[in-house]
Amino acid sequence: MNGTDVFNEILAHLKDEPVVHANGFIGRESFNVKDRKASFYMIGSMGLASSIGLGVALSQPDKKVIVMDGDGNVLMAMGTLAMIAAAAPKNLVHVVIDNEVYESTGKQRSLSSEVALEEVARATGYPRVAKVSTRDELNDAFKKFMNSEGPSFLLVKAKPEFDHGTGRVTHTPEEITDRFMEAVNR
């Protein structure tokens, strides 16, 4: 699976659940598979998708909130895993697309080929953790996590095969905030 494959699987499971995307290619791939009002596309502030998702989950406890993160983002903000585990929002599903590189800056290697991020999440106290690498495993684990109490951490091993024909998110940051808030607070 590459990043776009991951979004083809995950977005098919969703209706209007809030999704917070990390920066880099992650938001672009999701946007091009399916643009959603309840999708927040973070373009800067690397590392903060997880803390933003935590804030949304804590303030909207009745909605399942999904964070679509990347290995570089998680490594940059590893402490946020502790904040999520400590706050323990039952409605948070933290998905990490782990391609072991900083793909959007030229595929420089990250540390996730040597550091097991799912073990870090388990050690901080996420009650549910899984590592998957095929479509079937991804669908099974995501479905399970969407129907159980979290916070859950789903590490998806993926190939760094970004299609450079994938466009950028066309909404302005302000538009992204407005439509996300409208969808989330409905």
Add this chain to the structure above:
Amino acid sequence: MLTSQLFIQELRDRGFDFFAGVPCSLLSGLISTIENIPDVKYYPGVREDACVGLCAGAYMGGKLPVLMMQNSGLGYCLNAFTSLNLIYKIPVLVIMSWRGFGGKDAPEHIIMGDINEQLLETSQMKYAELTSDNYETVLQEALNTIQNEKLPYTLLVKKGLFDERH
């Protein structure tokens, strides 16, 4: 001096209902006051920029967030403020202690104490010094900025303004 109890009540009266931060001794009274209110939660953050993200998510989820931090954390927050809050129009009230003011503090606080106003200005972050005389005015200005302009607002707190429990 402003009592922590009174100031937290003033914040709550204005609708602020989500509190997160990284502690500073100058803000210790504020944090322990919130921790003792049963129906309000305080979320300890690991680093100030993670709290910026947390507060941004809480705001988009319908809360009115307050971030408490020492000015030593401002550097960590600059990328978050400039590439998240300012361009996405996501406000937050920042209560920032002003360590190193006037060059009288431990060595690690002196430079930041000297430049934190300039850093806020350069980053186009609105701010005011909070005092026991002006809190009603600056809170109104903060609320206007947050509600009308959808931008962050920082209140700088010098040593001795709040009762410290440390």
